[in-house]
Ligand code: NAD
């Protein structure tokens with residue numbers, strides 16, 4: 001019997017609700033197979049912070065390192081100052097566990113409504129750098145609150161960090177039918193980082209000669225995501241551009257409720273972490289309104305990462321079928337989870 005040893009950080013707001021459904025589907029897809037899922041819940045997020053003042057201790061981190069993977073719902077709550085949990089918990093996990101590939105696939109499932117009049121066939125993946133850029137916290141402020149305040153956020157881009165994510169993106173592009181990689185940056189203004197990214201892509205391209213490369217400034221990339229999203233295959237970009245582009249990518253492919261992600265450590269020196277792209281959605285939390293599909297698709301990415309490709313495919317197929325038949329009826333979070341769990345169970349091969 002194989003075991004999936006999973007750490008679960010449900011977190012805040014709708015994180016709790018959607019993770020419950022993700023686990024439901026995970027259990028259903030492995031049921032009757034020679035696979036056991038062992039889950040360990042971690043009490044991390046707003047409640048823990050209010051109680052103890054802690055976001056993520058050294059003990060939490062050491063314990064998390066021992067699992068095969070992490071499933072995360074969302075963190076962040078209006079009762080906690082903005083940035084405390086986002087930086088102290090979520091980003092800290094991505095940095096400490098060296099999740100340098102933030103994988104964010106976008107696919108327009110048949111039957112999904114897109115706000116675009118003519119989206120065409122949309123199936124691309126954003127490889128967002130996950131450990132550098134303006135996210136590192138290399139900033140500071142002086143004269144805070146005065147008319148002469150200076151507030152700096154420095155984007156850190158290292159040759160090592162850029163090269164490893166670019167190489168990963170090339171490998172992903174080479175494995176896809178269209179073999180196309182688009183670098184998105186802003187090298188007309190951010191000349192130091194931008195040219196490092198551009199030179200790195202040019203150099204690594206020599207290792208992947210069958211991959212076609214093009215480049216877009218990030219502002220223009222937002223135009224094409226709306227006017228011609230089918231032109232994209234693999235996008236590689238920095239941490240902040242990737243954050244922004246992937247909310248837009250979600251919006252054009254059925255909404256944030258469907259967008260999945262993996263914070264991947266390709267070297268497998270620590271567990272990778274899978275989570276919906278969306279946040280804790282305080283505006284709908286506790287009402288059973290959140291769509292758990294993004295979390296369920298994140299579970300599919302998790303299964304794929306751990307070598308359960310067939311199970312991952314079954315989860316994706318169940319989601320695709322569910323989406324195709326959704327129509328306009330509103331279902332609660334758990335109704336969607338129940339339907340998906342039933343669909344993956346029914347699909348178990350004899
Ligand atoms: P958000 O993604 O939480 O919400 C944006 C909008 O999308 C809201 O109207 C929300 O109701 C809706 N939405 C989100 N997920 C949905 C779902 N599954 N089904 C239906 N509707 C959904 O972004 P925000 O409002 O900018 O941030 C709220 C909090 O979450 C903040 O504290 C933020 O820092 C945090 N956040 C956390 C993560 C994460 O944990 N990965 C990601 C983004 C934001």
Ligand code: IPM
Nearest residue numbers: 076086087090091243277279
């Ligand atoms: C995301 C979120 C996070 C990010 C925040 C909450 C730190 O927006 O996962 O997209 O910016 O990466």
Ligand code: MN
Nearest residue numbers: 243244247277
């Ligand atoms: Mn985001």
